[in-house]
Amino acid sequence: MCDTMVVLPNSTADGSLIFAKNSDREPNEAHHLLAVPAADHAPGEMVQCTYIQIPQAPHTHAVLLAKPFWIWGAEMGANQHGVVIGNEAVFTKLPYEKTPGLIGMDFLRLALERAASASDALQVITRLLEKHGQSGNCGFHHQLYYHNSFLIADPREAWILETAGRQWAARQVKDVGSISNAITIGRDWDLASADLVNLAVDRGWCRQRDQFDFGKCYSDFLYTTFSAAASRQSCTSDALRAARGQLGVSDLIGILRSHRASSPTWSPAPAVTGADVCMHAGWGPVRGSQSTGSLVSHLAPDLHTHWATASSAPCTAIFKPVWIDAGLPELGPTPTGEYNPDCLWWQHERLHRAVLRGYPERLAAYQGQRDRLEAEFIAAAGQMEPGQVAARASFSAHCFEQAGQAEVGWLQQVNAVPPRPLPFYYNLAWQGFDRQAKLTS
Numbered sequence: 487m488c489d490t491m492v493v494l495p496n497s498t499a500d501g502s503l504i505f506a507k508n509s510d511r512e513p514n515e516a517h518h519l520l521a522v523p524a525a526d527h528a529p530g531e532m533v534q535c536t537y538i539q540i541p542q543a544p545h546t547h548a549v550l551l552a553k554p555f556w557i558w559g560a561e562m563g564a565n566q567h568g569v570v571i572g573n574e575a576v577f578t579k580l581p582y583e584k585t586p587g588l589i590g591m592d593f594l595r596l597a598l599e600r601a602a603s604a605s606d607a608l609q610v611i612t613r614l615l616e617k618h619g620q621s622g623n624c625g626f627h628h629q630l631y632y633h634n635s636f637l638i639a640d641p642r643e644a645w646i647l648e649t650a651g652r653q654w655a656a657r658q659v660k661d662v663g664s665i666s667n668a669i670t671i672g673r674d675w676d677l678a679s680a681d682l683v684n685l686a687v688d689r690g691w692c693r694q695r696d697q698f699d700f701g702k703c704y705s706d707f708l709y710t711t712f713s714a715a716a717s718r719q720s721c722t723s724d725a726l727r728a729a730r731g732q733l734g735v736s737d738l739i740g741i742l743r744s745h746r747a748s749s750p751t752w753s754p755a756p757a758v759t760g761a762d763v764c765m766h767a768g769w770g771p772v773r774g775s776q777s778t779g780s781l782v783s784h785l786a787p788d789l790h791t792h793w794a795t796a797s798s799a800p801c802t803a804i805f806k807p808v809w810i811d812a813g814l815p816e817l818g819p820t821p822t823g824e825y826n827p828d829c830l831w832w833q834h835e836r837l838h839r840a841v842l843r844g845y846p847e848r849l850a851a852y853q854g855q856r857d858r859l860e861a862e863f864i865a866a867a868g869q870m871e872p873g874q875v876a877a878r879a880s881f882s883a884h885c886f887e888q889a890g891q892a893e894v895g896w897l898q899q900v901n902a903v904p905p906r907p908l909p910f911y912y913n914l915a916w917q918g919f920d921r922q923a924k925l926t927s
Contacts, residue, residue, distance in 0.1 A: 487713050487775045488561065489763045490572035490637040491664035491722050491741065492644045497730045502786040505639050506738040507572035508800060509561035510765040510775040511554055513916075514923040515626040516821030516831045517779030518555040519796040521814045522599075524548040524566065535559065535596070537586030537622045540614075546599035550792055550810050552779045555821050556626065559591030562781045565598040566810050568641045568790045569607050570783045575624070575632035575667050577709035578650035579691065582631035583621030590620060590634030597638070604640040608647055608677075611636060612654055616679065619652050626823065627922070628774070632709075637665050641785040646670065650704040653682045662726035662733075668715035669701040712772050714761040721746060721763055735793060735864055738782050743801040753845040755912045764801045766842075767919070769911035780805070789872045793864075796886075797834030802841050802849060804860050804892070806885040807867045812875050815883035825925035833890065835925065837897045842916060843905040851903050852896035859892060 487510040495501045509517060525546050532539040536558040547567060553560035562572040573590045588596075593611045601607035623629045635648040637659075644659040648669045655675040683698045691703040710716075725741050726733065745752060745762045754766035758773060767776040780800040782793040790810070795803040796817060808814055821831040841848045863885050870878050908916075920926070 487667050487715075487761055487765060488572070488574045489664065489666050489718050489722055489742075490562070490574060491662070491726060491738070492637055492639050492659060493662050493726060493733045493738070494644060494659060495642070497661045497726075497733060499732050499734045500786070502784055503639060503641050503644070504733065504735060504738050505570040505572070505637070505783040505785070506742055507562040507637075507781055508742050508763060508765065508777040509552065509779040511561075511778045512626045512628065512774065513767045513776040513778070513798075513919045514823045515778055516555050516823060516829070517796070517798070518551075518553050518821055518831075519779075519794055519808075519814065519817060520551045520553065521810065522549050522551065535592040536589055538588065540588070540618065543600045547602070548810055549595065549598045550808065551595060551598075552781050552794060553591065554626065554778075555823070557589070557591050559589065559593070559595040560598075561591055561594070561779065563594065563598050564783050564790065564792055564810065565601070567602045568785045569598060569601055569604060569638070570640070570785070571597060571607060571636055571638045574635045574665050575630075576635045576648060576650070576669055577667070577706040577713070578633050578669070578704045579689075579706055580633070580651040580653075580704065582633070583619055583651075584623070584631060585621050586623075587621035588614065588618045589622045589624050590632075590636075591624070593620070593634065594636065604638045604643050604645055607638045608645050608656055611647060612656075612679070615649060615654060616652055620649065635665050635669065637663065639785075641787060641790070648700065653679045653685060653704070655679070655682055655700050662723065662730055664719055664722035664726060666715040666719035666722070667713040668710045668719065669705050670719065672699045672701050675700070717746070718761060718763055735782055735784050736861070739793065739800070739805055739860075742780050742782070745801070750850075751846050753906070754842070755845065755906075755908050758911070764799070766799070767915070769915040773915070789870065791867055791870075797831050797838070799838045802838045803834060804856050804889045805863070806882065806889055807863060808882050809875075809878050812879035812882060815879075815886045817886070823923065825923045830886075830890070832925075834893060837893050837900065839916065839920065839925070840897060840900045843908065844903055845906075847906070848900045848903045851899045855892070855896070859888070
């Protein structure tokens with residue numbers, strides 16, 4: 487489960503475009519922040535995606551990827567031209583192809599590597615989709631098959647692309663837009679696959695063409711309902727529209743951290759159903775997802791700044807700036823599904839999982855310090871100049887180092903707060919996640 491949103495220049499405070507996404511995956515499915523340089527490729531060269539090889543493009547752009555460590559593709563990312571994309575699982579009536587092929591995250595990376603604009607990226611994905619289809623397991627420990635939607639943007643425009651098998655429809659965003667784990671396009675779209683409507687009529691999902699509604703005709707009711715996609719998409723879109731014209735980076739970060747319950751005593755522990763924009767795993771089959779990575783991209787006309795947690799649970803984490811042309815700071819070894827104290831993602835898990843043992847009180851122990859430090863990062867990043875590549879690289883490294891040092895102190899502060907008694911099944915679930923990751927107290 488995921489949430490992705492975009493604010494066009496006509497709706498931000500500074501006239502830039504802002505993109506944001508939480509990637510929700512299994513709790514131990516560590517997120518890998520990765521920068522890949524531009525490259526030229528020989529004729530006939532192939533590229534190995536998650537499961538299959540396809541012909542490589544003559545040239546691939548430099549990209550920043552935020553991805554599950556074991557997958558070639560990415561849940562979200564950006565390229566040197568300011569193209570940004572996030573994908574979502576959507577559940578449809580069409581059968582899921584299970585033979586290993588291209589998965590949604592592969593389409594996302596392929597589009598970033600090959601497209602210099604949002605509209606070009608849309609064409610890359612739809613052409614590959616119609617040629618290869620989408621198929622293969624997308625789950626880590628638990629097999630999961632689904633179709634995909636995408637939010638695609640560049641500094642000037644944004645598109646929502648939603649798919650079902652090899653069928654698709656796309657709608658251009660006018661001001662603000664958000665997607666969750668459901669098809670949101672109904673009767674109105676700007677582009678679509680040739681057989682989108684005919685297939686629905688042939689299968690009896692609508693009686694005639696003038697009754698066609700993409701979401702109603704193609705959506706699987708059960709999985710779409712239990713994903714809580716409608717409530718999460720409503721939460722993000724309402725928040726964006728309420729502040730339209732005044733939105734900035736900190737506002738999008740705030741939305742990624744949001745829980746429907748605004749009470750200061752709220753905790754993710756009691757519930758066995760439900761889901762939030764900031765997703766917390768728990769006990770039971772519908773609480774299996776956790777926000778394992780978050781990204782906010784601020785696409786100003788002259789400089790594209792990307793804000794990444796490089797860690798899970800944005801409500802417990804801090805966003806740090808990176809620039810594609812300046813490279814990434816040292817993040818430690820590539821994460822895996824097992825605890826590694828030298829890996830940045832797992833270092834934060836110590837703090838995150840300690841907070842869960844007494845969420846409201848333990849988060850309050852350092853939240854104010856976190857917010858002040860993050861505000862300093864955002865203010866200082868706003869003073870950076872496009873030509874100052876070395877200065878931006880140094881500043882990014884400084885932010886990651888300062889955040890890492892701060893989290894060491896915050897963990898001590900959190901552990902000084904007495905833990906809460908946790909509901910039996912919630913505690914059992916997290917004991918299992920820790921055991922699976924070989925993470926001991």
